[in-house]
Amino acid sequence: MRILKGTGPAVHRSILHSHAVLHSRARPQSPYNVKAFSRRVIDWQKVHGRHGLPWQGTRDPYRLWLSEIMLQQTQVATVVPFYERFLARFPDVAALAEADADEVMRLWSGLGYYARARNLHGAARRVVEAHGGRFPLAIEAVADLPGIGRSTAAAIVAFATGEPHAILDGNVKRVLARHAGVEGAVDGAAVLARLWDVAQSRLPRRDVEAYTQGLMDLGATLCTRSAPDCERCPVRADCVAWREGLTDELPGRKAARVVKLRRAVWLVVLAGSKVLLEKRPAPGIWGGLWSFPEFAEGTDPGGACAGLGIVPTTIGPLPVLTHAFTHFTLEAMPFRVGVRRATLSASEIERRWIALGEAQESALPAPVKRLLAALAPEASRSGAARAGTGAGSRFAPRRR
Numbered sequence: 001m002r003i004l005k006g007t008g009p010a011v012h013r014s015i016l017h018s019h020a021v022l023h024s025r026a027r028p029q030s031p032y033n034v035k036a037f038s039r040r041v042i043d044w045q046k047v048h049g050r051h052g053l054p055w056q057g058t059r060d061p062y063r064l065w066l067s068e069i070m071l072q073q074t075q076v077a078t079v080v081p082f083y084e085r086f087l088a089r090f091p092d093v094a095a096l097a098e099a100d101a102d103e104v105m106r107l108w109s110g111l112g113y114y115a116r117a118r119n120l121h122g123a124a125r126r127v128v129e130a131h132g133g134r135f136p137l138a139i140e141a142v143a144d145l146p147g148i149g150r151s152t153a154a155a156i157v158a159f160a161t162g163e164p165h166a167i168l169d170g171n172v173k174r175v176l177a178r179h180a181g182v183e184g185a186v187d188g189a190a191v192l193a194r195l196w197d198v199a200q201s202r203l204p205r206r207d208v209e210a211y212t213q214g215l216m217d218l219g220a221t222l223c224t225r226s227a228p229d230c231e232r233c234p235v236r237a238d239c240v241a242w243r244e245g246l247t248d249e250l251p252g253r254k255a256a257r258v259v260k261l262r263r264a265v266w267l268v269v270l271a272g273s274k275v276l277l278e279k280r281p282a283p284g285i286w287g288g289l290w291s292f293p294e295f296a297e298g299t300d301p302g303g304a305c306a307g308l309g310i311v312p313t314t315i316g317p318l319p320v321l322t323h324a325f326t327h328f329t330l331e332a333m334p335f336r337v338g339v340r341r342a343t344l345s346a347s348e349i350e351r352r353w354i355a356l357g358e359a360q361e362s363a364l365p366a367p368v369k370r371l372l373a374a375l376a377p378e379a380s381r382s383g384a385a386r387a388g389t390g391a392g393s394r395f396a397p398r399r400r
C-alpha cells in the first residue's frame, strides 16, 4: 500500500479513496436490493420531487418528447416559457410537421443548441410519413427518430406508458456513479456500459414515472455536481460515495477539452431602420437562423461590402462580441455599415432586409438579438435623419 505523508482533508480523502479502491477490489458490492433503492426514490419523489411542471401529468408522447428535447442541456426554469409558447403554436405532431422551418427556428430562438429544433422538426415529419402521424411508443422506433438517443427514448416511453425503461442522462449518471461507486470518466465506453447495467438493474416494475422523475430530481436538486446535499438524500444509507467520502471524486472527470477560438468578421449593414441578415446554412452553427453576413477573420469590411453588392456610406467597428459554444468560443468583430438604399445582389445565400422593430420576433441567435436591440434606438434616430451621409463611424469601439 502507498504510504502517504502529511495530514489534512486532502490526504484524508486520498486515504479514503485508497481504501475505497482496495475495498471494492477485495469485496465486490453485495447484490443490490432493487426494491429498497427504487422504493426510496419513489417515496422521496412523491413528497420532495418537482411537481406541477407543464409537461407533468400527461401521457401524450408528443408533449413528453418536446419537454425531454428542450430539457437537454437546459434548466427547467429556462425551458418553461419556451415549452408553453411552442406548444401553443404547435399543439400536436401534425402541426409541427406542417410548420415552416423558419417558424420552428423562430420559436426556438434563444433556447440554444439549435440542432435540437431542426431534428425535432425532421422527426415530426418522419412520424407523419412513417407512423401515420401517431407518435410511436415502441422504444426502438422512438430511438430511431432524429435527435433522440437511448436515454431520451426511454424517458419518453416510460412517462407515456409506465413501462420500465432505464434512463441515463447527465444527472442520473452522476447519481448512479456515486451511489454504486462506479469509478472512471462517464464518457468512457466501459464506464457507460457499467452505468447502463446499474440503471437497468435498479428499475422498479411499478411507479415507473415517479421513479424516473425521482432520479432526475435527485440529480438536479440534491446530488448536484458540487456540494451534494447528502444529509437529505433518500439513498444515503447505502451510497458508496457518501460512505467512502468520495463525492468530490465521483463521477470521474471527463478529459479536459481544449476550447478553440474562432474569429469572424460580421457586417451589420443598416439602411435607415432596416438591417441586412442572411440565413445560416444547416447543418452548422446556428443553422437555419438569421444572422449578419459573416466573413473570415481579417476580411476587409469595404471589400466584403462590394461582395454583397452594397455601397457603404459609413463603416465603423462595434465592440467585439464573444459567445461560447460547446466546442469553441466565437469572437465576432462586427462592423456597422451604413448604406443609403436597401439593395441586394444575387447570391446563393438567402439574404433579406428586415425592419429592426421586427427583428426581435425573428429566428435569430441570442447574441445577434442583443446586438440589434442595442442598435435599434440609434438606428431609428439615424434613419429618421437619413444618416450615413458622412465618412467614418459614429460608433466608437469600446474594446477590441
Ligand code: SF4
Pocket: 175, 178, 179, 222, 223, 224, 228, 229, 230, 233, 234, 235, 236, 237, 239, 240, 241, 242, 247
Ligand atoms: S448520498 Fe449524496 S452522493 Fe450519494 S446519491 Fe445521495 S446525494 Fe448523491
